[in-house]
Amino acid sequence: AGTGRPLLVVEHLTVEFGAVKALTDVSLVVEEGTILGLIGPNGAGKSTFVDAIGGFLPQHTGTAVLDGEPLAGLPPHRRARAGLRRTFQQDRVPPSMSVGAYLRFVTGGRADPAAISDALTFFGCPDAYTPLSVVDVGTRRLVEVAANLASRPKLLLLDEPAAGLSHDEHLAFADRLRRAPEHFGTTILIIEHDLDLVRSVCSQITVLNFGEILASGDRASVLNDPKVVSAYMGE
Numbered sequence: 001a002g003t004g005r006p007l008l009v010v011e012h013l014t015v016e017f018g019a020v021k022a023l024t025d026v027s028l029v030v031e032e033g034t035i036l037g038l039i040g041p042n043g044a045g046k047s048t049f050v051d052a053i054g055g056f057l058p059q060h061t062g063t064a065v066l067d068g069e070p071l072a073g074l075p076p077h078r079r080a081r082a083g084l085r086r087t088f089q090q091d092r093v094p095p096s097m098s099v100g101a102y103l104r105f106v107t108g109g110r111a112d113p114a115a116i117s118d119a120l121t122f123f124g125c126p127d128a129y130t131p132l133s134v135v136d137v138g139t140r141r142l143v144e145v146a147a148n149l150a151s152r153p154k155l156l157l158l159d160e161p162a163a164g165l166s167h168d169e170h171l172a173f174a175d176r177l178r179r180a181p182e183h184f185g186t187t188i189l190i191i192e193h194d195l196d197l198v199r200s201v202c203s204q205i206t207v208l209n210f211g212e213i214l215a216s217g218d219r220a221s222v223l224n225d226p227k228v229v230s231a232y233m234g235e
């Protein structure tokens with residue numbers, strides 16, 4: 001359940017790649033303790049939003065404030081230290097490491113061994129000694145999520161973490177994710193295509209379309225919004 005406090009406040013975010021306007025004047029508040037689903041068609045600007053907030057796109061206009069701290073000008077590692085973490089749409093987990101070495105690498109010493117094994121157990125990941133080279137791609141996504149939650153960040157941005165999971169793994173992931181804000185003390189923004197997963201874990205939903213917010217608010221109001229319904233019916 002949300003605390004009512006605004007954790008992330010984004011105002012007037014605009015990102016251009018040459019002639020392509022990937023995001024236009026996007027303003028969004030993420031409430032502490034909630035899971036917000038960021039949805040929309042391919043190319044809508046969802047990954048660009050996570051890149052910009054994560055500090056991976058220094059060239060943009062607009063502001064982002066995390067828990068009262070302005071993020072402008074901070075590189076990704078400083079944002080991580082401020083309590084902001086993100087995962088990537090593409091698999092970036094290095095196959096040469098063991099699961100445990102990868103979690104120690106990602107947490108940079110900010111999670112003790114107990115916190116690391118707790119995060120792995122929470123997401124049903126293979127044990128710390130397992131080489132990542134023998135772990136399938138769906139499970140590697142879960143290991144990436146566990147690694148980024150182990151240090152208990154204030155905010156975690158997930159870019160399609162469930163891609164590559166089987167139907168049963170999807171259901172298990174949804175169950176775990178729903179409990180993650182309370183377990184880790186982390187607020188979550190998740191980009192996800194599967195509306196069933198979004199419906200089952202997200203209390204808030206924001207819909208991006210052609211780089212602009214089409215609808216934003218609580219789950220029921222957004223999913224019943226005629227603009228959203230017609231966009232998803234392909235009209």
Ligand code: ADP
Pocket residue numbers: 017020021022040041042043044045046047048049
């Ligand atoms: P989504 O994640 O919603 O599928 P993206 O944020 O990846 O969408 O992309 C939004 C738009 O910005 C698309 O038109 C995409 O082609 C463009 N885009 C994204 N990254 C770059 C980049 N590095 N250079 C040029 N165009 C980009």
Ligand code: MG
Pocket residue numbers: 046047048089
């Ligand atoms: Mg994307």
